[in-house]
Amino acid sequence: MEEEKKLSSNKEDYLEVIFILEKKNGVARVKDISRLMKVKTSSVTSALNMLSKEGLVIHERYGYVKLTPEGERLALKVRKRHNILFRFLSEILNIDPEVAEKDACGMEHSVSPQTLEKITKFIEFVETCPEHTRPDWLRSFDYFFKTGRRPRCKIRKLKKDVLGGK
Amino acid sequence: MEEEKKLSSNKEDYLEVIFILEKKNGVARVKDISRLMKVKTSSVTSALNMLSKEGLVIHERYGYVKLTPEGERLALKVRKRHNILFRFLSEILNIDPEVAEKDACGMEHSVSPQTLEKITKFIEFVETCPEHTRPDWLRSFDYFFKTGRRPRCKIRKLKKDVLGGK
DNA sequence: TTACTTTTTTAGATATACCTAACAAATCAA
């Protein structure tokens, strides 16, 4: 039942860029897909033929390219994985956005639902923290990463003084 | 300069399993590679021919399979990426080991050096923390993930009481 | 509308990565 057919990374990438172009321009064009995918237009044509046969895109000869509902559903799934990974890398780990973007592109095809869920919750955990800023422990990590040293921990000192240490 | 030729994920996988088999048995055999890669032995033979031509493995007809120094160097790089990703997922995020293993296998081919470095340091940050246990903030996340709620924070309360809040 | 330009498709090639089926070599057992 359901047997959700597993797409190749490549096809997921095509769906993703078609999705992005559709959002931007209403429909996608072979030329633009070609540019974003960094392949020749003839490669796009043959990819579209496959995706078309699989019912994921509508593509008439010399005409527009659009995702079918099923194609859009799959594109959104990939996009969501991408965004979560990107946000985790850039917002939590402070990876440079361009690097985070490339890494997210690489990982988005294979990350499991379970891991995605964890990471989603982790982002939420960090970004809805009571401090309403980057939490202390994460600032500590930033410092640790930069300097190799741990910052003096005020709260630990406080705790020790007040509670008589442990 | 250097021009480090980029291997396909597939070839990296072959190097990895050959590496693992070598560590276990001294040399790798086609049958065992086939089993670990979940492909037929004829596929292994043709993969080995390519890797051989690229100078990454030694493979005599009907004979043993061994990594060249260059092959071993590359295998180690992949292995290292795999291990860091696996540890991050299983030890920090508490992902089930089997799932973490699969995810690490998927991500190990594309993770950038910068991201790998961050994650490496993040693991170190967590595992060499002064508490010598899973740090409080991470236990808080475990709780948050399980229940959707944040645990009452003793230290924050303490801080507020003593310092007069903020 | 005709001519030029751009876009897209087709045809045909290459490379990877897998398969099955048949064959060959190596290993093991009687």
Added chain:
DNA sequence: TTGATTTGTTAGGTATATCTAAAAAAGTAA
């Protein structure tokens, strides 16, 4: 040592994913 079993290779086929070069369709401008 010979015969059976296991292991490995070859031959030939499929599918994906790319390319170049040439042809066709669509768009643009005089």
